[in-house]
Amino acid sequence: MSTLLEQLIESLRVLPGVGQKTAQRMAYHLLDRERDGGKRLAGVLAEALDHIGHCAQCRDFTESEICALCASGSRDRHQLCVVESPSDRLAIEQATGYRGLYFVLHGRLSPLDGIGPRELGLDALSARLAQGEVTELIIATNPTVEGEATAHYLAQLARQQGVRPSRLAHGVPLGGELEYVDRGTLAHAFGGRSEMS
Numbered sequence: 001m002s003t004l005l006e007q008l009i010e011s012l013r014v015l016p017g018v019g020q021k022t023a024q025r026m027a028y029h030l031l032d033r034e035r036d037g038g039k040r041l042a043g044v045l046a047e048a049l050d051h052i053g054h055c056a057q058c059r060d061f062t063e064s065e066i067c068a069l070c071a072s073g074s075r076d077r078h079q080l081c082v083v084e085s086p087s088d089r090l091a092i093e094q095a096t097g098y099r100g101l102y103f104v105l106h107g108r109l110s111p112l113d114g115i116g117p118r119e120l121g122l123d124a125l126s127a128r129l130a131q132g133e134v135t136e137l138i139i140a141t142n143p144t145v146e147g148e149a150t151a152h153y154l155a156q157l158a159r160q161q162g163v164r165p166s167r168l169a170h171g172v173p174l175g176g177e178l179e180y181v182d183r184g185t186l187a188h189a190f191g192g193r194s195e196m197s
Contacts, residue, residue, distance in 0.1 A: 081138040108150040129161035
C-alpha cells in the first residue's frame with residue numbers, strides 16, 4: 001500500500017505538464033505552507049467536478065444546460081466558430097470582436113488515438129448546421145497535421161449542409177520579420193497570399 005503522501009503526489013500528476021518532481025514539490029508545498037489553501041482547493045475541485053458539465057448546444061463547459069454565450073440574444077446566430085478546446089474559444093473571445101456562436105470539439109480528428117467524428121460531437125454539429133440558421137462555419141482548428149485534417153472534414157460537412165466554410169488565416173505574425181519566421185509558416189503564408197485592395 002502506498003502512503004497518503006505518495007497518493008497525493010501521484011494524484012497531482014494527472015495535471016498536464018506535471019511530472020514526478022513538480023508533483024512532489026506541489027505536495028510538499030501544500031503540506032508545509034498551504035494546508036488551508038489545499039483544503040479549499042480540494043473542496044472547489046470536488047464541487048467543480050460534480051457540477052460543471054457541457055453546454056447542450058456548443059459543448060463548452062458550463063454549470064447549466066445552456067451556457068451564457070449560447071443563451072445570449074445579442075450573439076449573431078448565423079456565424080458558428082469551431083474550436084478545438086474551451087481555451088481556444090476564450091482566446092478568440094478575448095482577442096477579437098467576434099460576436100457569433102461557438103462549437104467546441106474538445107480535440108481533433110486523430111484515428112491513431114481513436115478520436116473520430118463521434119468523439120468530437122460532429123453528429124451534433126451536423127444536426128445544428130441542418131437547421132438552416134448558420135450561414136458561415138468559421139473553422140478555427142490549430143495548424144497542426146490533425147488540425148488541418150479536422151478542418152478539411154469540417155469544410156466538407158459544412159458544404160454538405162449548404163453552409164459556407166471559412167478558415168482562419170495562418171502566416172507571418174504581425175510585427176514579425178521574414179528572416180525569423182520558420183520555413184513552414186513562411187511557405188504556408190506565401191501559398192495563401194491574397195490580393196491587396
